[in-house]
């Protein structure tokens with residue numbers, strides 16, 4: 003049988019590289035693209051790619067999606083996993099916003115334009131819990147989004163462009179609202195990565211606010227599985243919450259890290275950060291029912307795996 007061909011944008015990133023590996027294991031031929039945008043050390047992204055580059059079914063291009071001919075690219079593939087973005091809620095204020103608009107909105111629009119006249123069977127777009135803003139309890143997709151960061155505004159715009167192209171032109175788009183994904187290869191600006199690295203090396207951890215803010219933490223393998231389910235399901239023109247199985251406060255996360263590393267965390271208290279929602283909490287009923295999404299990884303299992311990876315990454 004002919005292999006399915008997938009395009010993964012952002013394939014050197016945390017989710018994009020893990021997804022690419024999974025697709026190869028599932029028998030796909032994978033076209034990976036990454037611009038190595040400057041949000042963190044290029045060497046970490048190169049490491050993410052290491053295992054992929056030796057696989058003959060993986061084809062990698064270092065290209066900036068802002069100036070790419072999507073028509074030519076889409077003619078080569080059956081499905082697209084659009085993971086590329088400029089991420090991060092707290093860094094999206096001020097002059098940086100222009101870059102968020104370019105990477106997150108304009109690139110998505112160019113991809114959707116090209117998809118209008120392509121034969122691509124599904125486009126799975128990475129969206130974000132940050133489209134909602136704060137949540138006071140389990141939150142489903144019927145709740146009106148009210149982002150509290152400029153980043154959330156760009157992800158919401160990208161998602162709505164997806165809905166628009168699905169409704170008007172029948173482009174088969176599905177957007178996945180990831181909830182704070184963690185696990186091996188997590189971005190170095192994200193909480194778990196920073197916390198684990200600093201606990202292991204005896205450096206202080208920055209805590210924003212009182213640490214009582216909570217997140218619905220989603221393990222990377224569950225987020226990757228959600229992408230495969232979305233790609234193979236007949237559903238299109240929909241958005242889905244992709245949450246995990248654990249809601250924890252930042253203080254609870256630190257206590258768990260202390261238990262699992264056997265070290266005491268040094269804490270540095272900083273003010274609450276503009277752009278941070280107080281709580282996130284995914285109601286994942288829709289993804290369960292329509293995609294068969296069933297997250298498996300609890301926080302303990304996931305944290306343990308991430309501790310092993312951060313240890314080996316920094317020789318700690």
Ligand code: UGA
Nearest residue numbers: 089090130131132180181182192193194208209210215278
């Ligand atoms: C994460 C990603 O960074 C976003 O790209 C993504 O869109 C978003 O999840 C999402 O759910 O869609 P965030 O929840 O802020 O955003 O993830 P972390 O950076 O891991 O932060 C988690 C919590 O730890 C936040 O409450 C934050 O205030 C806190 N934190 C983070 C600290 O107290 N100190 C730090 O040094 C970093």
